[in-house]
Amino acid sequence: MSFDTFRQDGLPTYYNPNQTPVTEDVLVVGFVFAFVIIAFSFFILIPGIKGWQRFFFFCRVTISLFIGASVTLSNFGQSWEISFISNVTTAYRAGRSGDMQADIGVNIGLRAVNITLKGVPEFQDGDSAAAGERVNYNERFHLGGSQGRTGFGRYAGRINRDFREAQYRGLPYPILWIAEYFVLDGEDIRWGRSYRLAGFYAALLIWLSFPLWLLTNILLTMGTLSEGFSMLLLTGGCMLGANIMYASIRYGSQLFIPFSAHHILYFSYGWSFYLCLVAGLVAVILAIGCHVLHIFFPGELEEFFGLKEEFNQNDLEFHVRPRSAKTLKENTVKRLDNNIIVKRSRRTRRMTVFRATARPHDKVAWE
Secondary structure: OHHHOOOOOOOOOOOOOOOOOOOOOHHHHHHHHHHHHHHHHHHOOHHHOOOOHHHHHHHHHHHHHHHHHHHHHHHHOOOOEEEEEEEEEEOOOOOOOOOEEEEEEEEEOOOEEEEEEEEEEEEOOOOOOOOOOEEEEEEEEEOOOOOEEOOOOOOEOHHHHHHHHHHHHOOOHHHHHHHHHHHOOEOOEOHHHHHHHHHHHHHHHHHHHHHHHHHHHHHHHHOOHHHHHHHHHHHHHHHHHHHHHHHHHOOHHHOEEEOOOOOEEEOEEOHHHHHHHHHHHHHHHHHHHHHHHHHHOHHHHHHHOOOOOOOOHHHHHHHOOHHHHHOOOOOOEEEOHHHEEEEEOOOOOOEEEEEOOOOOOOOOOOO
16 A cells, blocks of 8 residues: 555656755855865864974965866856846736746856746745746846857857747846847857957956966976966966956946846846956966065075975985995085085094085085
């Protein structure tokens, strides 16, 4: 008898559809979570670092991960331009007479347009055009790919095909009304084309800044500071170039979508645009500042990046190879591993351990 639960007339079990709206961008949340894990993995090493190097290590990791996270989030973020209006009186969908109250929002990214429609209240009552329904939509229309042919056929652009699919699905009028502004491509109405080109070139520059950021970390870890600062300058320059390219190609400041005399969607830059701008400025300022410090204060800068180790003669004595040290003649100097120098004195018959602060091909500077 337990197998007959939720079954009627011997048919398979039927469950009601569980339609839930999209509340967060899963891809963006995943990237944030990934960088938080990386940061936590580095921060747990801080207690094992001595002295001021603990603070220096924290600064290096924080700044580097901030720039890397900004590159990734600005590339995949959906808020390069945003607009929002509340308590709009609008029609609902085909076959429904009357109006409804709703909040409408638009988020424009580099590759897609997100349109949000949420009823006020979310579960509509009997006086609304959406009576008895839950109004909470979040639809994405993709801008990627080529412009395509005019129309909605198989060779049309991606957003045209998404728009026709939305019409077949019977999405509410406010969503189709907004999406239509990005679909039209004729006369002087070419907002979709301008946003597609702006997002394409901005995304190229941001993608270029990602390997440059990786090279920056590799070069700074290897100790080649000048080359690392140059890569950091290029990273920030590409991010600022993405902002300039996006702001110059698209003409979104002219775009406004009216719903009534008092409810008009005006667009402004979102957090993705400003995150890319701030991270680019930080990278450029740090690169220029570090170049100047490397010229006037090279020793202090090497200490900040953990390239200058503290000298302890007692510790260096353990690095001396006994067999090599015994073969030393009186008043002779021999360079061993790790830039260690051993000198045997004629008077005391004892060996003294030194460390050369200069490069191997330079004159030896004794400490």
